[in-house]
Amino acid sequence: MTLKKTQSAVDDLEGLDAETIVYDSNQRAEEGGGADCCDERETERLILEFHYSIPEEMEPGAVIGNMARDLGIDVSELTRRRARVVAEGTQKFCELRWETGCLLASEKMDREELCAQSPSCVLQFQLLLEDPLEIYSILLHVQDINDNSPVFENGQIELELLESTAPGKRFPLERAHDPDIAPNSVQHYSISASDYFALEMNAQVDRNAYPELVLKKPLDRESRADHFLTLSGVDGGQPSRSGAASIHIHVLDANDNIPVFKQSVYTVSARENSAPGSVLIKLNVIDLDNRIYGDVSYSFSHVPDKTRGLVLIDPVTGEVRLTGVLDYEEAASHELDVQAKDGGGQSSHCKLMIHVIDENDNAPVIVIKSNSASVPEDTSPGTMVALLHVYDLDAETSGRVTCYVSDDVPFKLVSQVKNDFMLVTDGDLDREKCYHYNITVSAVDAGTPPLFSNKTVAIMVTDINDNSPVFRHSHYRVHVAENQPVGTLLVRVRADDADEGKNAKLFYSLSEDVTAYLSIDTETGEVFSAHSFDYETFTHFHFQVMARDGGSPPFVSNCTFWVFICDQNDNAPVVLYPVELKGHTADDMVPQTAPAGYLVTKVIAVDADAGHNAWLSYEIVGATQPDLFSIGLHCGEIRTVRSFVKNDDTKLTLLVSVTDNGPETLSTTATVNIAIEDGMRVIDQLSARGTDESHVLSDLTVYLIIALVVVSSFCLVLIIAVLYMGLCKYRHVYRSPANLPVFPPTYGPPGYFDTSGFNTVRKDDELNWFLTSSSWKGDFRFGSGFVDFDMQRKTLRSGAIAQDVESFQCHTNSK
Incomplete structure (x- = not known):
């Protein structure tokens, strides 16, 4: 392991100091506990820590250190990057001022409440900087001040001594307890002046000294049956504090043996969560006296606050039993002072050490420190969306945590700081496929059996304009009748966009070459006629409709529309032959000898409409001689019905009606003048192939x-x-x-x-x-x-x- 240590400059306020330690992440294994990354691979990561030493009981608002100067950045950078201090628990003992860059105390810190009498009291925080994300550890070393006075458990000490007690006999006294730690704890004891007694210190195995009362000269009950002394305990603080207890010594008749423990210190181990009523240990003392002077009773002379209600000693048998539930996370060990006192008033003391064995009874805890509620779908892989802090209150193996997420989401966990994990994107996001993720972050410890914890992180994927509009068909065919009024709805075009919001809002437009004929509602896609169409002018045309979304930049798609104009019967037939010039129609000549069925002439008409509307029918509606000529119903050919006779007129006039085949028929008339010429040659090809009407119908x-x-x-x-x-x-x-x-x-x-x-x-x-x-x-x-x-x-x-x-x-x- 490589260790680099550098001293950085901090404010000289209140005598505080700060040091920055950079160490290799492999140190985790030596320290025990912690959280491992989900992929088990050993990676080199650097952790930057800031250490500050502060006295306990600092007033709120007192300066701990200057974070801007220690980080080497400008104060404005703290505001821009939304710097903040994050604590693990509910109490937040310090806060960061953006204006000055100073780290200030926000609550009073009582070292005795936080760390009891532990030699070292360290509070850990994280300094979080965003854009880009940086995390630093802040370790506050809370230094003890002399804010507690020594206290004796029993303010009145009762001693009963036989008058036969030999000078030099030593009598252990109760030790004063000071919540402070050295050198602010109890350093020495003193008693009030006495001719019979002196005070000496007796060092124990755990290096704690007990005061002992030493008899300087023989007692005489008859001359003085009671002695009153004052025992004082003084700590080493500046200024020092002291506590006192009264000693009442009763001089009794001879009881020359005191109870004796076999050991001065007893050590026992017990698993946390052991059942109440379990016997931890049975203490035993030896007293050589008989009867009342040999009867010994057991009691605790001092019980720490964290141990009260957990253990009980049987005053007769000396059995120490559990009355509560041991919790390793609250206290890893318990120290008790036990007193054995005989019927003559003499007593002895020993210490009972109870070590709690940790069990895997705490599941990992996942805390979301920072969470982005939404991310755009074009977010690049590796972008952080959440910051998680994972820890386990258990120790050693049971406190090692592995953290992971499921494989079916495009996210993964990355750890750069001990116990802190960044949830980052691990692939491309597509809102159209999945717009919401409920990511389950799981943590499992290494205990037996292992315990699990889950935390759900909700991430919304926001839309970007990455989809073009799509028409439901690439080509459309529309039929519209001619002569429709301007503003007639021709078609409603629809396109779809897979995006949402403004990116999916579509605006429709037409190609410029048809704007004189058509108009479109840009929002609904309804296409209207801007011109009355005439089938006889043009029968069809095509145009393009463009759909543009509201994104930035917008996407555009096109589709083609074919418009076919349907013919209406709006044109009457027009007679092309016979031609009427200045109100006069030329005569068609027919030979006098023409046989029946002879083709005389042909009426030619045209209709500007199409299809059935242009199918024409011919009919003779007037004639100077009705029974002489017939006309083809559909061809307009005028033929003779019979041969001419001498009585027939030589000048004949026919009125022919030409009617179309429309739903509402239109018609016109034509006048045919026929002149019968004698001597004109008959053309055989103009004779009918048959005159029988049944032949035509057949x-x-x-x-x-x-x-x-x-x-x-x-x-x-x-x-x-x-x-x-x-x-x-x-x-x-x-x-x-x-x-x-x-x-x-x-x-x-x-x-x-x-x-x-x-x-x-x-x-x-x-x-x-x-x-x-x-x-x-x-x-x-x-x-x-x-x-x-x-x-x-x-x-x-x-x-x-x-x-x-x-x-x-x-x-x-x-x-």
């Missing part, structure tokens, strides 16, 4: 059945077609019916062309596929679809298929 039924059968496999055809379209860069592929009328592009608005096979002109930015009842004409066509290159880069398979599926869904929803 074809319609057949193709409806075919559509139902083929629809399950048509998706595969579409995929192949779309791939082909991609290779062809969206070129138009179609098969045109032969010999149908061709209309100039000026007859229709730009961007429209016929893909239906029955003269329903569609916008070229819309791609729809379908079969109709007139598909027997052989029309099966693709139109160029709307190309969203941004969308192509996303996860949708193709703009065309998605467009068609969404149109179908919107139509289904509207139904």
Whole structure:
């Protein structure tokens, strides 16, 4: 063991001194007891101790030492680091003044009450500095002052002496007791002047001197039967104190033998917590006298305060029994003065020493000196969260304590100062996994059987912003009907954040490119329309919603929304042919010899809506000659019902109604002027394949059945077609019916062309596929679809298929 000792300067107040001792932690084993670290490994630790010697009974407020100067730090450092003195018990005898750095007495210290007559009286405290944590031991050596006077147990000493007592006979007297220790204890005795008696000291085995009364000359009862003396005990204090007892000597007739103990000092050992009534020892004396002079009675001449009520001596047999419970922690030994007195008044004395054997009857004590109620989850490993002091009142092996915590918590115990343990973090903390720890600190001593103690330290893990918001889906699809009013709620977006408090409070925002069309409630995530949507202007668009938490720095997450606008029937059909110019409609000519079913002309109309809303129906609602012409319900072809006769008018007018298929139908009318020309050649290809209406209906039924059968496999055809379209860069592929009328592009608005096979002109930015009842004409066509290159880069398979599926869904929803 290496020992280094240095003397530091302290205040010269009250003659106090302080010394700092630094010693190796291996000294613990030599000192006995203490607490070991939980991991049994021998580690080198330095303990810094400050020793101060102070007199007992110091007034509160008296200066013990200057801690700031002894530590070598500035006084302001004590305040900043919240320095404080921590005691083990409930009494706090000293306190630290931050303003001056002085260690002051806060209570009077009675050395006799604290340490009885122990040669050394040391009080131990800890000086605790935080930020960073430092612990120092403070040892106060309480010095005895002469504050107690010698006291005789019996203020009146009665002696009975035979007149036949020979001069030189010695009679032991009661010793005075002084709670102080040497040199303030009793140092010498004196008696009042007497012609017959003198006082001498007799040294005992334990180095304590007993006063003895020595007879100087023979007694004569007849001349003087009683003698009165004063015995005084004087201590060695400055100034000295004294105590006195009266001695009354009765001169009796001859009793020339006194009781004699076999030993001057008896020693006995007893285990603490022994059962009351147990016999510790039986004392015996020898008195050669007979009868009354030989009858001896036993008694305690002096019983210390700590021993009162614990033992009792039988006055006849001399047996010493326990009447209370011995406690090693209160007193490790008991010293008793025993007196044996015969019937003639003569007595002798001996000392009885009772040594208490320690038992493991005290569990370890865990005291929380400092505790952090909460720690942030980003706390680095090794950060102290609590300071614990562990001790055991038992001695030697039973007082050695091992301290540990369970392995399932990210904390461990570290000891740098004897009996003090720091609870530090031993891993990363995650509030989202565990926000509260009840850490059980266990202490076990080395006794047999061992005793355990537990202490629970509660630690709350506070949140930091370490989690980004998470949307419940990465992509969303929203359908909204066109022409909805501004402020219509489209969707409510929700994101979650695993953090708490302000770190989990989310604020939503939209990408800047859609702020003209949409608005969002930053707190609720509700997205509203800021613009009335028109399906005919654009059919879909996408935007991003950003969620930002309230942490510092904040975390941001995004999700993508696809908005598909559902068509409403808000556009009436528009007639493209026949064209009416300045209120006049051109005539369509038909040969006089045209057979029944001859194609005269074709009414072409378009509806800006889509899907079912754009399916048009044609009907003749007025005619100058009603039974001459018919019109195809869906194709708008006007054919002859019969051959012309001479009585038929050569100038005919038809009023055709064009109606769409919306929930609330919209319609328009077209006027067709037909002129019958004689001599005009009949074109065979314009003749009907059959005039029987049942033939048309039969074809319609057949193709409806075919559509139902083929629809399950048509998706595969579409995929192949779309791939082909991609290779062809969206070129138009179609098969045109032969010999149908061709209309100039000026007859229709730009961007429209016929893909239906029955003269329903569609916008070229819309791609729809379908079969109709007139598909027997052989029309099966693709139109160029709307190309969203941004969308192509996303996860949708193709703009065309998605467009068609969404149109179908919107139509289904509207139904």
